[in-house]
Amino acid sequence: MAPMQASMGLQRLWHRLASRLLDRWLAFRLVEPESFRLDATCPTLYVIARTALTDEIAIDRLSRDLDLPDAGQWHQFGHVSLPGCFALPRLRGRLGAIQGQHSTHLQHLLDALEADTTLDAQLVPVSVFWSRAPGKDFGFWKMLAADDWAWSGRLRRLLSVIVNGRHLEAHFGEPIRLRPLIDDPEVTLTQRKVARVLRVHFRRIRARVLGPDISHHRTLMRGVVDSRPVREAIQEAVTADRSTPARERRRAERYAREIASNMSYPVMRFLYELLKRLWNRLYEGVDVYGLDAVKAIAGERTLIYVPCHRSHIDYLLLSYVLYREGLMPPHIAAGRNLDMPVIGALLRRGGAFFLRRSFKDNRLYAAVFNEYLHRLIARGHPVEYFIEGGRSRTGRMLSPRPGMLAMTLRSFARDAIRDVAFVPVHVGYERVLESNSYLRELRGGQKKKESPLDLLRVLKHLREPHGRVTVSVGEPLSLAEFLNETVPGWQDDPVSARPAWLNRAVPLLGKTLARRINDAASLNAVSLVAMTLLATPHHTIESDLLAHHIGLLVKLQRSLPGSRHCQLPAGEPADWIEHVASLGFVTRQPQALGELVTARPEQATLLTWYRNNVLHLFMHLGLVAFAFRNNAAFTLDDLDALLSPAWPLLANELYFAPPVDPRERLKATLSALTEEDLLQVTDNGWRRQPGHLESSEHLRLLGQPVQPTLERAYLLLASLLRYPSGELTRQALEEHSRQLAERLTLLSGLNAPEFFDKRLFSGMLETLEQQDWLRVENERLFYDESLRLTQMRSRALFDPELRHRLVRLTRQ
Numbered sequence: 001m002a003p004m005q006a007s008m009g010l011q012r013l014w015h016r017l018a019s020r021l022l023d024r025w026l027a028f029r030l031v032e033p034e035s036f037r038l039d040a041t042c043p044t045l046y047v048i049a050r051t052a053l054t055d056e057i058a059i060d061r062l063s064r065d066l067d068l069p070d071a072g073q074w075h076q077f078g079h080v081s082l083p084g085c086f087a088l089p090r091l092r093g094r095l096g097a098i099q100g101q102h103s104t105h106l107q108h109l110l111d112a113l114e115a116d117t118t119l120d121a122q123l124v125p126v127s128v129f130w131s132r133a134p135g136k137d138f139g140f141w142k143m144l145a146a147d148d149w150a151w152s153g154r155l156r157r158l159l160s161v162i163v164n165g166r167h168l169e170a171h172f173g174e175p176i177r178l179r180p181l182i183d184d185p186e187v188t189l190t191q192r193k194v195a196r197v198l199r200v201h202f203r204r205i206r207a208r209v210l211g212p213d214i215s216h217h218r219t220l221m222r223g224v225v226d227s228r229p230v231r232e233a234i235q236e237a238v239t240a241d242r243s244t245p246a247r248e249r250r251r252a253e254r255y256a257r258e259i260a261s262n263m264s265y266p267v268m269r270f271l272y273e274l275l276k277r278l279w280n281r282l283y284e285g286v287d288v289y290g291l292d293a294v295k296a297i298a299g300e301r302t303l304i305y306v307p308c309h310r311s312h313i314d315y316l317l318l319s320y321v322l323y324r325e326g327l328m329p330p331h332i333a334a335g336r337n338l339d340m341p342v343i344g345a346l347l348r349r350g351g352a353f354f355l356r357r358s359f360k361d362n363r364l365y366a367a368v369f370n371e372y373l374h375r376l377i378a379r380g381h382p383v384e385y386f387i388e389g390g391r392s393r394t395g396r397m398l399s400p401r402p403g404m405l406a407m408t409l410r411s412f413a414r415d416a417i418r419d420v421a422f423v424p425v426h427v428g429y430e431r432v433l434e435s436n437s438y439l440r441e442l443r444g445g446q447k448k449k450e451s452p453l454d455l456l457r458v459l460k461h462l463r464e465p466h467g468r469v470t471v472s473v474g475e476p477l478s479l480a481e482f483l484n485e486t487v488p489g490w491q492d493d494p495v496s497a498r499p500a501w502l503n504r505a506v507p508l509l510g511k512t513l514a515r516r517i518n519d520a521a522s523l524n525a526v527s528l529v530a531m532t533l534l535a536t537p538h539h540t541i542e543s544d545l546l547a548h549h550i551g552l553l554v555k556l557q558r559s560l561p562g563s564r565h566c567q568l569p570a571g572e573p574a575d576w577i578e579h580v581a582s583l584g585f586v587t588r589q590p591q592a593l594g595e596l597v598t599a600r601p602e603q604a605t606l607l608t609w610y611r612n613n614v615l616h617l618f619m620h621l622g623l624v625a626f627a628f629r630n631n632a633a634f635t636l637d638d639l640d641a642l643l644s645p646a647w648p649l650l651a652n653e654l655y656f657a658p659p660v661d662p663r664e665r666l667k668a669t670l671s672a673l674t675e676e677d678l679l680q681v682t683d684n685g686w687r688r689q690p691g692h693l694e695s696s697e698h699l700r701l702l703g704q705p706v707q708p709t710l711e712r713a714y715l716l717l718a719s720l721l722r723y724p725s726g727e728l729t730r731q732a733l734e735e736h737s738r739q740l741a742e743r744l745t746l747l748s749g750l751n752a753p754e755f756f757d758k759r760l761f762s763g764m765l766e767t768l769e770q771q772d773w774l775r776v777e778n779e780r781l782f783y784d785e786s787l788r789l790t791q792m793r794s795r796a797l798f799d800p801e802l803r804h805r806l807v808r809l810t811r812q
């Protein structure tokens with residue numbers, strides 16, 4: 001007993017001396033979570049994954065900084081004295097014995113609790129990373145010494161202490177109470193079982209922070225080329241091109257090198273520091289919401305990040321945020337046009353893998369790319385791609401492209417052992433870097449082909465104000481659960497290159513993800529001002545009315561949100577207007593009777609991009625407000641019958657989930673508008689406030705954004721119903737409706753190319769077909785009398801002048 005006590009005394013002395021040397025040097029960059037529930041009456045012991053004196057000292061320092069139970073304190077359990085922080089037992093050695101002195105601590109604790117039922121303890125697992133994300137003082141030695149998947153030796157840990165000691169990162173797990181587990185008769189608690197639970201936790205945290213091991217790039221490439229699908233494609237190419245196996249294999253190897261990323265931790269840390277300086281110079285701040293849901297599943301599922309695509313810097317911003325928040329940055333699908341000298345190599349080492357715009361006619365390239373993506377997903381590497389394909393020039397969510405989604409589904413069907421979780425992300429800018437190019441395209445200019453130099457061109461605007469940017473994470477989507485719900489029995493199909501259920505699942509998955517991305521949209525000062533100012537006839541409004549209305553928009557969103565994850569801006573409406581003016585979007589004009597806020601033509605055109613980012617959040621309010629613009633009163637039944645057909649059209653065009661119960665949603669909307677004195681309750685329904693000019697103006701401003709979609713629907717239906725059922729083809733109606741919409745914008749003096757986008761009319765026809773208003777046979781459109789009655793009823797939504805113009809236009 002005496003030698004053991006002497007050993008423990010020396011251990012405490014050594015720990016105390018080392019703590020004094022390092023205590024003032026150590027500092028933490030990230031602590032997560034910063035607070036969790038501990039039982040103050042129960043002794044707390046911290047557990048680390050491996051024996052490391054520096055980790056124990058770091059946790060001791062951190063426990064004191066956070067006012068947690070002291071990790072340096074020793075605890076007495078019966079006749080056993082245990083340190084406040086100890087390591088897990090190491091795995092069995094060659095002779096089957098558990099190695100290391102620390103391996104006895106956990107067993108002694110469990111034995112003491114078994115012997116005395118009055119004793120209890122709680123274990124808190126803690127993972128410490130030494131400068132995974134470097135701070136301000138960045139250099140070669142810092143890169144060399146930071147954590148990766150190779151466990152640090154003593155010399156490397158000494159180097160880490162010296163150069164990384166002020167940039168530590170700690171991740172706390174939920175406390176594990178031992179007494180309830182010991183007293184549970186159904187639980188056989190042993191040291192091995194507790195250690196296994198803790199090891200699973202540490203492995204998940206390590207996978208979440210560092211991702212899977214990326215140290216075997218050449219092995220991965222060799223595995224891709226040697227895989228069965230690629231070998232079969234090589235053999236097909238040999239037969240089709242009368243080539244040789246060796247030549248086609250070299251071609252496959254060349255494709256693999258062209259595609260694959262070569263992620264490097266030092267380069268990622270360098271890019272983190274570079275981007276941190278860029279964002280601090282470019283933006284007033286980066287606000288992040290919703291990452292807790294991702295952290296909860298990271299390390300357990302393969303994560304596929306699917307952000308909206310609004311700017312060249314979306315992927316850089318998301319990788320920076322994930323790295324800063326303690327998550328492994330993803331492998332990012334990038335266009336081959338970005339694979340330029342120097343820039344391409346840097347992006348490749350930062351995690352980018354490159355793909356061609358189209359490769360459906362190159363069977364070998366497709367096989368190599370599919371196999372590479374499959375191996376990334378199967379190994380648990382986080383991946384990122386844009387389901388819209390390209391950047392949205394209008395600010396709306398673009399129709400999801402099927403390519404990458406189909407490849408992901410095929411990969412999962414091939415190896416569904418590990419679940420895949422799609423993570424929708426909405427990036428909201430107060431001022432986007434590409435404003436000038438978007439302005440040109442919004443005003444009808446030719447879309448310019450994307451070039452890597454575009455990113456360099458926008459850097460000249462770094463000195464201009466760009467406000468804040470918001471990264472909002474929506475609700476993750478489990479791919480296994482999605483397939484079980486939408487295509488039951490998908491696992492029963494034989495594994496093939498293209499399963500039978502794929503054609504149904506891919507469009508549904510794309511639409512679901514697009515809606516979840518939009519569901520995460522946030523409101524900012526620019527989008528609120530754009531929503532209001534663009535609803536005025538001449539893009540000019542009184543300053544006090546503008547302040548009142550944008551304040552009203554926020555109040556309505558707070559009482560009846562357009563989405564579950566919508567974030568609202570802080571501050572007051574007057575400050576928002578001043579902020580938008582400082583960004584150059586509006587002009588404030590002093591006037592004798594009160595200040596006016598106006599947008600010049602180029603400002604108004606650009607504001608449509610920011611309005612379209614959040615348009616879907618106000619459709620439930622706008623549709624009801626639009627109905628009351630030209631009708632003084634409604635009963636609930638009449639209003640429900642009038643608006644019900646419009647919900648699917650709006651939801652499919654703007655990618656938001658239609659209400660599960662439209663009638664209940666309608667009642668909630670009417671109540672919200674009544675609370676704000678915009679409507680009045682009557683004996684048999686609701687009506688506009690009589691003689692109340694201000695409330696009528698707010699209703700008009702709320703309803704205006706809905707009008708373009710309803711006008712397009714009216715033009716489409718009026719054009720279709722002018723011909724007998726079955727006479728028009730789908731293509732003819734789409735083109736004719738597009739021409740009518742273009743003519744309407746010219747007659748109205750509008751410069752809005754998005755209004756007559758042919759894809760919008762195509763989407764409307766798809767919605768009408770899904771809702772059984774239309775049926776397509778031999779490319780011709782068939783309808784019955786119910787569609788004509790619905791179109792006649794919808795005329796009540798429009799004021800007589802506008803209705804006359806639309807009817808006259810369709811008869812030309």
